[in-house]
Amino acid sequence: xSTAANSRVYTAGLVVIGDEILSGRTHxxxxxxxxxxxxxxxxxxxxxxxVADVEERIVEAVNxxxxxxxxxxxxxxxxxxxxxxxxxxxxxxxxxxxxxxPDARAILExxxxxxxxxxDARLRMARVPDGAELIPNRMSGAPGIRLGNIFLMAGxxxxxxxxxxxxxxxxxxxxxxxxxxxxxxxxxxxxADLLRETEKAHDGCQIGSYPFFREGKVGANFVIRSTDAAxxxxxxxxxxxxxxxxxxxxxxxxx
Amino acid sequence: xSTAANSRVYTAGLVVIGDEILSGRTHxxxxxxxxxxxxxxxxxxxxxxxVADVEERIVEAVNxxxxxxxxxxxxxxxxxxxxxxxxxxxxxxxxxxxxxxPDARAILExxxxxxxxxxDARLRMARVPDGAELIPNRMSGAPGIRLGNIFLMAGxxxxxxxxxxxxxxxxxxxxxxxxxxxxxxxxxxxxADLLRETEKAHDGCQIGSYPFFREGKVGANFVIRSTDAAxxxxxxxxxxxxxxxxxxxxxxxxx
Numbered sequence: 001x002s003t004a005a006n007s008r009v010y011t012a013g014l015v016v017i018g019d020e021i022l023s024g025r026t027h028x029x030x031x032x033x034x035x036x037x038x039x040x041x042x043x044x045x046x047x048x049x050x051v052a053d054v055e056e057r058i059v060e061a062v063n064x065x066x067x068x069x070x071x072x073x074x075x076x077x078x079x080x081x082x083x084x085x086x087x088x089x090x091x092x093x094x095x096x097x098x099x100x101x102p103d104a105r106a107i108l109e110x111x112x113x114x115x116x117x118x119x120d121a122r123l124r125m126a127r128v129p130d131g132a133e134l135i136p137n138r139m140s141g142a143p144g145i146r147l148g149n150i151f152l153m154a155g156x157x158x159x160x161x162x163x164x165x166x167x168x169x170x171x172x173x174x175x176x177x178x179x180x181x182x183x184x185x186x187x188x189x190x191x192a193d194l195l196r197e198t199e200k201a202h203d204g205c206q207i208g209s210y211p212f213f214r215e216g217k218v219g220a221n222f223v224i225r226s227t228d229a230a231x232x233x234x235x236x237x238x239x240x241x242x243x244x245x246x247x248x249x250x251x252x253x254x255x
Numbered sequence: 256x257s258t259a260a261n262s263r264v265y266t267a268g269l270v271v272i273g274d275e276i277l278s279g280r281t282h283x284x285x286x287x288x289x290x291x292x293x294x295x296x297x298x299x300x301x302x303x304x305x306v307a308d309v310e311e312r313i314v315e316a317v318n319x320x321x322x323x324x325x326x327x328x329x330x331x332x333x334x335x336x337x338x339x340x341x342x343x344x345x346x347x348x349x350x351x352x353x354x355x356x357p358d359a360r361a362i363l364e365x366x367x368x369x370x371x372x373x374x375d376a377r378l379r380m381a382r383v384p385d386g387a388e389l390i391p392n393r394m395s396g397a398p399g400i401r402l403g404n405i406f407l408m409a410g411x412x413x414x415x416x417x418x419x420x421x422x423x424x425x426x427x428x429x430x431x432x433x434x435x436x437x438x439x440x441x442x443x444x445x446x447a448d449l450l451r452e453t454e455k456a457h458d459g460c461q462i463g464s465y466p467f468f469r470e471g472k473v474g475a476n477f478v479i480r481s482t483d484a485a486x487x488x489x490x491x492x493x494x495x496x497x498x499x500x501x502x503x504x505x506x507x508x509x510x
Contacts, residue, residue, distance in 0.1 A: 024290030035279030050303035080444035121447030189335035192376030
């Protein structure tokens, strides 16, 4: 990949589909999982929307996020039951028809050969927006779906993990966002000016401040992010000097 | 509350604000927490958006979700540091100015009296959109903020929990969405037609199917939701009869 390509920022949107997340029944694990995986690919997660199993809501979220990002991921709603409508919604968003993918059908026929055989519900999982390719699923047969820069993944986190694994290294990304963490037993409100000034003095660096309460004391982790390793080092040095000048011990790597 | 009011569906939107969620560094716990709490208030969580610490992105999400819902909640970005910009963004979305709330200032002065006293960063946490009231925070002084049907909560989940607790019972909601769960050691793809037909035959009931893999076997929990307890009972009966007719044992309450 050329340096020019590396300096471009690639972004992705994520649509999490499922009433079970909005009802609080299921605690989503896919946001963190997709976010972490994207970082390693050099792609920044720009926005997440969690929407119900309602076609027009999925269509709206998909269209809105795919227009403004390089990549779009969805999780959930690609199973065999009546509430699994992601394929139909994405096809509708793209204005393409839904077809049965012959390879997906073959995969499912093999997978269910000793599990009662294929039926209408299972065949639903071979339906894809016209023009799509499959993303392998080594866990449970039913594949993920790729259509250009759109990726439809499972709702069950460990199945999504396998699909992401299959995609690792295949997406064009920029320089990965690097980060370094400095932990400090200090109330963030005591060093807010130091954080702001340090960030301002280091172009392309971003400092996040994440307070915590532990062992009866307040502390914070400061996360310095940039695509430029040298810039991070310089920013970390300035921050640590500043903390030291205020009589504060700090812990590289975070607390 | 009158029966007429109860039959109306109340909805809420949630905007989760924070680079740390989008980077995967922090696993969000507020979506599930707010969703569960809303259910008990008789309010349905309609959509969640996770956006970065960038004013125009917060403004866009806030305006979009507040227009289509009865209530809007935000989590994150109300602390003392430079990346805490929720108050400014919400004020901008509403077209009001930001003021220092005298009660918030008094609370913070008391809270920090024996912790080094008030300073500019800490005073940031007394800033509110003009017209706002405070939501008590028994954990760490800095209050949450209520402006009509908009609620700005902390990013740290246990602080948000306390703020939600302070709001419990104060928001007008409809009849709470009830649910009953039936677990079954069956591949959901074997009973997809039963689920679809049962849902269709019971107006106002919704059946979610949540598959799992445990002890080397596939199973699923079927969650029947409705605001009408009698409708749920009838729907559950039909579903259990159907599972029984297919020679399947089922577990009321779920597996």
